[in-house]
Amino acid sequence: MKLFLDSAKIDEIQHALDLWDVDGLTTNPKHVQASGKPFRQTIEEIAELFDGTDKPVSVEVNPHLTEWQDMVVSGKEIAAISPNFVIKIGASENGFQAIRALTRDGIRCNATLIFSVTQAWHAARAGADYVSLFVGWKEQYGDFAGDLVGEVRAMLDEYAYDSQIIAAAIRNSRQLGEAAVTGSHCVTAGLTVYLDSFDNPYTAHGESVFKDAWDKTPQ
16 A cells, blocks of 8 residues: 655655655645645645656645636646646546546546545546545544445456545544555555554553663673
């Protein structure tokens, strides 16, 4: 399973590249806002970090766009900035049509805000390279999300679609693990989620026991 960082902050991205050799990046309008910089400046700085690699960077079109033709124009403008850029477009009838048009022109797309197998199927039929399943949001609002990744993976495999699943909106280590065992191709999460995932209270307890034994052993 590939590890993507979900962020638009340059320091976080650099950390993930340097220490984790992160496989790719996902951004969204909230992350760009949190960076404190204008949209264009933010994505151009991100493009520089990934220059010379084949790692995908998902960048979302303006979410106010509702006509598929406008989404296509925006997607092409963003894609022209960097060969790493994958165009994120929200799930909708017009969104899937925009994905269909962009992929025909050789532009990779990430269908985002996917909450059902049916939406993922529409995205895969349209040619989306990635389908972003927002498992964390489903759980946050009281819906069971444990079978979503597995069901979408079964659908993609059954009909030989090339789309890859991104388990998105991940909030904790359990969701990271569930994404892996249920067949997600990729997972994306914020920096703090990954930092927390390196640790476990049992590990800390074990280290304490071993340190105590080390200190009591003649050297």
